Amino acid sequence: MRIVILAGGVGGAKLVLGATRAFASADVTVIVNTGDDFRHLGLHVSPDVDTMIYTLSGKSNRELGWGREGETWQFMAALRSLGGEDWFALGDSDLALHVWRTMRLSRGDTLGAITGDVARAWGIAATILPMSDDPVATHVHTVDGILEFQRYFVERRCEPVATGIAFDGADQARPAPGVVAAIESADAILIAPSNPLLSIDPILAVAPIRAALAAARAPRIAVSPIIGGKAVKGPTAKLLADLVRRADNATIAAHYAGLIDGLLVDTADSDEAVGLPTASTATLMVSDDDKARVARAAIAFARATGRR
Numbered sequence: 190m191r192i193v194i195l196a197g198g199v200g201g202a203k204l205v206l207g208a209t210r211a212f213a214s215a216d217v218t219v220i221v222n223t224g225d226d227f228r229h230l231g232l233h234v235s236p237d238v239d240t241m242i243y244t245l246s247g248k249s250n251r252e253l254g255w256g257r258e259g260e261t262w263q264f265m266a267a268l269r270s271l272g273g274e275d276w277f278a279l280g281d282s283d284l285a286l287h288v289w290r291t292m293r294l295s296r297g298d299t300l301g302a303i304t305g306d307v308a309r310a311w312g313i314a315a316t317i318l319p320m321s322d323d324p325v326a327t328h329v330h331t332v333d334g335i336l337e338f339q340r341y342f343v344e345r346r347c348e349p350v351a352t353g354i355a356f357d358g359a360d361q362a363r364p365a366p367g368v369v370a371a372i373e374s375a376d377a378i379l380i381a382p383s384n385p386l387l388s389i390d391p392i393l394a395v396a397p398i399r400a401a402l403a404a405a406r407a408p409r410i411a412v413s414p415i416i417g418g419k420a421v422k423g424p425t426a427k428l429l430a431d432l433v434r435r436a437d438n439a440t441i442a443a444h445y446a447g448l449i450d451g452l453l454v455d456t457a458d459s460d461e462a463v464g465l466p467t468a469s470t471a472t473l474m475v476s477d478d479d480k481a482r483v484a485r486a487a488i489a490f491a492r493a494t495g496r497r
């Protein structure tokens with residue numbers, strides 16, 4: 190059973206972890222958003238790829254939702270004492286990954302190859318593919334001007350009212366090696382309950398990925414980020430409110446129209462008509478059992494669509 194999951198950071202990593210618990214890890218391939226990537230303090234930071242790597246290798250900081258567990262912050266304290274920029278926190282252990290990646294990129298290695306090597310070094314059996322080895326940068330258009338994604342998300346805490354989102358470079362970006370082949374040969378394709386506008390849309394903005402998903406023979410199921418008529422995560426709710434005014438399953442289903450065969454919704458929302466087949470389970474993923482259960486429910490729903 191080859192499972193492909195399109196995912197952003199925290200919510201995506203939870204579903205992927207669940208899939209590796211419920212099914213054979215080696216059968217899981219995740220295509221990760223890189224629109225959040227940016228250069229900070231001279232380093233290439235790839236937050237969603239790193240959240241995936243840390244989560245699947247058991248190193249993630251569950252409290253923060255990003256970075257490593259047991260992290261120390263001496264680098265940040267030293268940086269602050271120098272008057273350096275401290276709005277984006279790089280932990281001491283996390284720093285090693287950014288330094289290593291940046292060094293290898295400068296030697297000509299690709300993001301995909303580096304990610305694969307790190308995953309192997311840390312015993313991750315699932316395949317982690319960045320959506321592209323080419324640069325794609327999410328920018329949020331706001332009433333205060335155009336902001337680089339991390340400036341909008343971390344420094345400004347999503348406060349400026351958003352008027353649009355752009356994925357700079359996406360029209361020239363090629364899918365990373367293995368991405369289209371994984372979609373074409375999948376037995377089931379899931380879209381994680383990541384932010385559709387910020388985390389999944391950058392992946393779909395790479396035209397050959399969108400085309401492969403639209404043409405895929407495998408059943409395609411999105412797990413909704415809506416629970417009880419509200420977006421689970423604050424930023425998703427804020428952005429949906431700014432840009433589409435509504436945060437409900439019908440909006441999510443319409444957003445993915447032509448790309449999915451069904452929407453897995455929370456049991457609290459199971460009677461909402463969304464214009465697509467739905468199945469329901471408790472979609473809030475707190476424990477590892479929750480994560481495996483949601484992954485199992487999504488795959489059972491995929492099988493029930495009768496495609497492939």
Ligand code: FO1
Pocket residue numbers: 197198199225234235236237239240255256276277278279283339342343
């Ligand atoms: N998120 C924050 O809210 N504050 C931070 O200082 C921060 C640092 C950081 C460092 C490395 C990394 O991989 C992720 C980091 N994140 C931080 C998370 C990240 O900004 C976002 O959660 C994702 O980009 C959204 O998926």
